[in-house]
Amino acid sequence: MAAFGLPEELWIHVFKFLSSNDKLNIRASCRFFKRLIDHPGMWKNSTVSLKKNSAYNSHFWRTLSIRRINSVVVVKANVKEWKQLASRLPWLISVTIDRCCDAKALETLSNFKNLKRLFIRQCRCPKLASSISLLHQLSHLGLCQVRCAPCSDIINAVTQLTNLTSFCYHESSKPIPKADLHSILRCLPNLKNLLHPEICHLRKVLVKSFLKKERKDQ
Structure with missing residues (x-):
């Protein structure tokens, strides 16, 4: 079907350049x-922020399903809300967890079989490592301000994720020992990006040293 003499594919291509507000106005x-506007191709790189799952009605979830939303940010969700999310959007590829203290809630992550990217920030869960170790399909993992979880347990869990290509860990109070960094590099053959405060500091030192040498040569 075409509108104003233009095929659907062309309309979809044009709509991709619009802001979210403009898309919603045209949708109405x-x-x-x-x-x-609800075509999955329109929302391929979109991320939806979910702050309280119980506040969303069936129409909201149906719209996300039609659009095949595959990336979400979840803020302070309980076990029931995580199970609801897993049943509504089981195909999620990317999940960002903001402020979580419930170990049982993290265990539901294993229900997302297509999950490739996981980012956790401000988490106070002692059993975080055991939940992470089950997600062997992960290619990207980011941990920021995760507390109560022993650093050694986190390292052991991460070294089991052999499909990881990117790992970011930032916890100022519990930095990863250098020996454990070597263990990560040895156990993760596919790892291409490793972001850690000590590595960032080393990078700055090397850059300064290189620039200093360049000036001398000139």
Whole structure:
């Protein structure tokens, strides 16, 4: 079907350049544009922030399902809300967890079979490592301000994720010992990006040393 003499594929391509507000305004104009705006291709790189799952109705979840949203940020969700999310959007590829203290909630992450990217920040869960170790399909993992979880347990869990290509760990009070950093590099053959405060500091030192040498050579 075409509108104004233009095929659907062209409309979808044009709509991709619009802001979220503009998309919603066009979506409300007619049924034809509503269907096009809800096309999965329009929301491929979009992330939805969920602050309280119980506040969303069935129409909201149905819209996310139609759009095949595959990336979410979840703030302070309990076990029931995580289970609801797993049943509504089981195909999620990327999940960011903001402020979580419930070990049982983290255990539900194993329900997302397609999960590739996991980012956890401000987490106070002693059993964080055991939940992470089950996610062997992960390619990207980020941990920021995770407390109560022993650093050694986290390292052991991370070294089991052999598909990781990117790992970011930032916890000022519990930095990763150098020996454990070597263990990560040895156990993760596919790792391409490793971000850690000590590595960032070493990078700065090397850059300064290189620039200093360049000036002398000149």
